[in-house]
Each structure stands twice: as C-alpha cells, then as structure tokens.
Amino acid sequence: MEPASYDGMPNDVLIVEDDPIIALDFEDTILGFGVKTVRAAANVAKALDMIADRPPEFALLDVSLIREKSFAVAERLEALKIPFAFVTGYGADTMLPAAFATRPRLPKPYSTDALQALLKNGCSRP
Numbered sequence: 434m435e436p437a438s439y440d441g442m443p444n445d446v447l448i449v450e451d452d453p454i455i456a457l458d459f460e461d462t463i464l465g466f467g468v469k470t471v472r473a474a475a476n477v478a479k480a481l482d483m484i485a486d487r488p489p490e491f492a493l494l495d496v497s498l499i500r501e502k503s504f505a506v507a508e509r510l511e512a513l514k515i516p517f518a519f520v521t522g523y524g525a526d527t528m529l530p531a532a533f534a535t536r537p538r539l540p541k542p543y544s545t546d547a548l549q550a551l552l553k554n555g556c557s558r559p
Contacts, residue, residue: 441553443490445470449480449506450520451498455541459493459548466549475499480506484513491555492517493539496529507533516555 446463448471450456456473463471472489474480476498483489484506492510494503496519503519510517511532519529522541529536539551 440467442466442468443552443555444468445472445487445489445491446552447471447480447483447489447492448473449475449477449492449498449503450495451475452495455495462545462548463552466552468552477501477503477505481509484509484515488513488515490515491552493520494518496521504530504533507536518551518555 446468448456448459448463450459450473453475456475460471460473472483474483480492480494480503492506492515494506494510494517496503507517507519518537518539519533520539520541520543537551537555539547
C-alpha cells in the first residue's frame with residue numbers, strides 16, 4: 434500500500450454505497466481532490482471482496498444498504514486499521530453500534546469541504 438500523497442489525501446478510497454448516482458457523485462468529487470483511485474461497492478459482500486483483494490487507504494460507508502447495514506465492512510476495516518467514516522442521510526440520530534459510536538460521520542447531502550476534510554483527517558490518523 435502506498436502512503437498517502439503529499440497533500441494528505443489517500444491514494445485509494447473505497448465507497449460502499451447502494452445508490453449508483455450517489456456513488457458516482459462521491460467518485461467524481463473525490464477524484465477531483467486528486468485521489469488516484471476510487472472504487473465502489475454496492476453491498477457488503479462486494480466490499481469485503483474488494484478489501485481482501487486490495488485494502489483501500491480510506492473508506493466511506495453508507496450505513497444503510499439495501500437489506501443490510503455496512504457494519505461488517507466497518508469491522509473488517511477496523512481490524513486492518515484502515516480509517517473510515519460512515520455516510521448517512523439520517524443525520525446524527527443514526528444509531529451505530531457502540532464500537533463505532535465515535536467514528537466520523539458525513540451527512541447526506543454532504544458538503545465538498547466536509548468530505549475533503551474528512552479524507553485528509555482520516556488519513557492522518559495513526
């Protein structure tokens with residue numbers, strides 16, 4: 434895995450999002466920040482396969498996917514010490530398991546500045 438680029442941005446971001454329009458919007462925005470690779474998975478199984486194949490440097494996880502939650506992906510990322518944040522359209526009231534209660538959250542709709550800060554701050558964490 435390559436280190437984060439000189440500007441603090443990760444080189445590889447995984448997006449776990451079941452809405453293809455939102456996933457494409459995230460991808461376009463993140464690539465616009467200078468991130469080299471952005472990959473997207475629409476469900477937990479695909480995300481876990483992608484992580485096993487090549488772990489990302491950072492991940493954005495939509496909490497509620499079609500018929501499932503992204504917590505299994507969060508557990509895997511945490512085990513690998515890969516920084517991630519939850520994305521939710523339900524605001525701060527979204528209930529997360531206690532293990533993830535302090536994880537960063539990005540509301541939908543998101544601001545470009547907030548997303549950029551999240552990526553920079555997430556990759557600077559130990």
